[in-house]
Amino acid sequence: xxxxxxxxxxxxxxxxxxxxxxxxxxxxxxxxxxxxxxxxxxxxxxxxxxxxxxxxxxxxxxxxxxxxxxxxxxxxxxxxxxxxxxxxxxxxxxxxxxxxxxxxxxxxxxxxxxxxxxxxxxxxxxxxxxxxxxxxxxxxxxxxxxxxxxxxxxxxxxxxxxxxxxxxxxxxxxxxxxxxxxxxxxxxxxxxxxxxxxxxxxxxxxxxxxxxxxxxxxxxxxxxxxxxxxxxxxxxxxxxxxxxxxxxxxxxxxxxxxxxxxxxxxxxxxxxxxxxxxxxxxxxxxxxxxxxxxxxxxxxxxxxxxxxxxxxxxxxxxxxxxxxxxxxxxxxxxxxxxxxxxxxxxxxxxxxxxxxxxxxxxxxxxxxxxxxxxxxxxxxxxxxxxxxxxxxxxxxxxxxxxxxxxxxxxxxxxxx
Amino acid sequence: xxxxxxxxxxxxxxxxxxxxxxxxxxxxxxxxxxxxxxxxxxxxxxxxxxxxxxxxxxxxxxxxxxxxxxxxxxxxxxxxxxxxxxxxxxxxxxxxxxxxxxxxxxxxxxxxxxxx
Numbered sequence: 001x002x003x004x005x006x007x008x009x010x011x012x013x014x015x016x017x018x019x020x021x022x023x024x025x026x027x028x029x030x031x032x033x034x035x036x037x038x039x040x041x042x043x044x045x046x047x048x049x050x051x052x053x054x055x056x057x058x059x060x061x062x063x064x065x066x067x068x069x070x071x072x073x074x075x076x077x078x079x080x081x082x083x084x085x086x087x088x089x090x091x092x093x094x095x096x097x098x099x100x101x102x103x104x105x106x107x108x109x110x111x112x113x114x115x116x117x118x119x120x121x122x123x124x125x126x127x128x129x130x131x132x133x134x135x136x137x138x139x140x141x142x143x144x145x146x147x148x149x150x151x152x153x154x155x156x157x158x159x160x161x162x163x164x165x166x167x168x169x170x171x172x173x174x175x176x177x178x179x180x181x182x183x184x185x186x187x188x189x190x191x192x193x194x195x196x197x198x199x200x201x202x203x204x205x206x207x208x209x210x211x212x213x214x215x216x217x218x219x220x221x222x223x224x225x226x227x228x229x230x231x232x233x234x235x236x237x238x239x240x241x242x243x244x245x246x247x248x249x250x251x252x253x254x255x256x257x258x259x260x261x262x263x264x265x266x267x268x269x270x271x272x273x274x275x276x277x278x279x280x281x282x283x284x285x286x287x288x289x290x291x292x293x294x295x296x297x298x299x300x301x302x303x304x305x306x307x308x309x310x311x312x313x314x315x316x317x318x319x320x321x322x323x324x325x326x327x328x329x330x331x332x333x334x335x336x337x338x339x340x341x342x343x344x345x346x347x348x349x350x351x352x353x354x355x356x357x358x359x360x361x362x363x364x365x366x367x368x369x370x371x372x373x374x375x376x377x378x379x380x381x382x383x384x385x386x387x388x389x390x391x392x393x394x395x396x397x398x399x400x401x402x403x404x405x406x407x408x409x410x411x412x413x414x415x416x
Numbered sequence: 417x418x419x420x421x422x423x424x425x426x427x428x429x430x431x432x433x434x435x436x437x438x439x440x441x442x443x444x445x446x447x448x449x450x451x452x453x454x455x456x457x458x459x460x461x462x463x464x465x466x467x468x469x470x471x472x473x474x475x476x477x478x479x480x481x482x483x484x485x486x487x488x489x490x491x492x493x494x495x496x497x498x499x500x501x502x503x504x505x506x507x508x509x510x511x512x513x514x515x516x517x518x519x520x521x522x523x524x525x526x527x528x529x530x531x532x
Contacts, residue, residue, distance in 0.1 A: 047480035047528060048468045061468055061482055063529040067510055147470055150478035175469055175496055194429035198422050199465060203489065385429075 005029035006317055007095055007109040009086050009262065012041020013303050014294025014310040015115035016069040021314025022113070023076050027321055031107070032073070032080035033097055039073070039080065040066035041117055042140070043303065045147045048168050050195070054304035065303060089266045091287050111289045111317040114263055114277070115310065118295035120165075121255040130217030133224075139165040139253040143172070152176055154249025158226055159183045160214050162190040162197075164301070164389075166253025171200035180204070181245060184212040184228060186235055189363050191389045193301070214250070215242060223248055256299045266290060273342035274298040280347045281354040282316025283309065288326045291317050298344055298357075301391055305357070330405040337372065337412025339364070341388065351402040356394050358411055360386045366416045369394055373407050382416050421459045425451040432456040463489040471502040471514065473531060479504050480528045487519055499525055507532050 006027050008015045011034030019032050038044065043051070046062030053059055056068070073080065081099060088096040093112055098104040120138040137145075137153055143165065145151045155178050159166045162185040170180045183201060188211050190197055201208050209228070215237045216227040225246040229237040258276040260268075268277045268285045276297040277285040284291050293313035294306045320326060328349040334356055336343050343358040364386050371378045371394060378400055386392055394411060417437075423430045430452050435443040441460060447453050458464070464486035470478035481502075487495055495518055502514050508531045515525040 044529070047470065047482075049466050049482055059466065061480060061528040063480055064510060067530070147478070147480060150470065150472070150476075172469075175467075175492075194422060195424035198424050202422075203465065 005110040008032045008113045010115035011039040017307045017310030018113045018314035021311040022318045025318030114292040116296045118256040133219035135223035136250045139169045156247045157249045158247045159251045161253035163253040164192045167192045167196040167200040174204045283313035333408040337410035339413030368414045372410045421456045423452045485523045
């Protein structure tokens with residue numbers, strides 16, 4: 001069986017960033033496996049701008065951001081295989097993959113970095129009542145139709161869910177001549193960035209109906225309309241508010257799920273809250289030598305953070321290979337407390353400065369982010385505003401970690 | 417007249433109130449920093465947006481493009497019409513100018529993806 005030091009599964013921003021970082025940390029025998037016909041992942045269809053503000057201090061479009069990393073990969077001559085599907089990975093790091101040139105082949109990897117990205121939540125996950133006509137797409141599918149294939153999926157559009165892809169597609173379809181009637185959001189607030197609500201909806205006079213949902217889809221061959229209704233505080237539709245809206249297309253932007261089918265095959269334990277692997281500060285999963293980064297680990301709102309995380313994973317995998325295995329100096333568990341949905345990493349096993357990423361459960365103004373060990377408050381920082389749609393961070397110093405070896409740290413919100 | 421502008425300079429999303437006398441800005445309130453005032457001022461006088469869309473490739477398929485600087489929002493429909501008339505030929509590289517000076521102020525329409 002062919003042996004390779006590091007195999008990266010997925011050639012999107014996470015996979016490319018991880019491969020480049022591992023190379024720069026001294027790993028030279030790397031292979032990136034990508035199922036699409038080009039590198040770049042989902043960025044290739046995200047043709048709008050706004051990527052890279054943190055990392056490059058300029059606004060790039062998706063393909064431009066991806067190209068910056070592809071150039072880095074090519075400059076180092078890191079090998080990659082396109083049109084290659086990984087079918088299986090095992091916990092002892094045997095990868096089974098296939099493509100039309102080599103057929104089915106196996107690789108024994110010294111380390112694996114999982115960078116498969118995420119998938120959109122489909123209609124089936126929503127249990128929306130009504131018929132099953134054509135014209136219902138996830139927002140990302142519509143984005144692919146328009147931006148890559150050059151097809152318009154419809155003319156009169158209702159969008160369910162105010163995630164960023166839904167907002168972006170509201171503007172995109174308007175600019176291509178469609179009438180976007182409204183965006184419906186089940187929650188009393190939008191999960192999208194403010195900037196997108198302003199520039200995609202308000203600019204184009206598209207109403208955002210908060211606390212609203214679709215209660216029935218109409219149409220036999222093609223969607224002819226939807227019945228929408230307001231929901232109460234328990235998110236139950238109030239049928240007295242129901243009304244019919246004519247449309248030929250429904251786009252769903254109702255959340256993203258990390259794509260962890262391969263991860264499960266390698267018996268990598270997952271976090272119920274992130275739907276991604278449980279990892280330590282190097283982004284190593286509970287299975288030694290298998291790392292994860294990007295949207296397969298947890299869904300990010302900015303690709304800039306994906307790149308940052310992929311570099312942590314790349315350096316982590318390099319350290320693992322160079323040390324000939326994992327080395328644990330301490331065992332700190334990081335847990336979400338009051339007002340926090342999840343933290344990442346969930347485990348810290350070295351006394352080195354660690355940035356913990358976390359998401360809050362609700363929108364709050366003026367809060368304190370508190371790090372605790374038991375009842376003892378270790379550090380606190382004020383935040384003017386937090387929202388579930390925007391990832392937060394807290395930095396733990398090496399000193400703090402050394403003082404709390406083998407303990408559980410909780411991250412929670414308190415009123416400021 | 418008063419206009420409410422949601423500032424997008426940072427995640428705070430301040431609701432900035434701009435008091436207008438005709439076209440004249442009388443007072444700006446509700447912003448919590450100087451960037452908020454600048455943003456609200458620009459939004460009220462001449463809001464600008466970067467255009468991103470696709471153009472046709474001569475042998476089929478589409479090519480993503482952008483304006484290499486923000487353009488006046490009020491003329492976006494007209495710019496989109498001009499952009500949609502572009503038919504690009506391979507090879508195109510990221511940054512290649514497909515339509516020069518669309519607005520008379522030197523803003524170009526450039527490719528944002530390579531098409532070999």
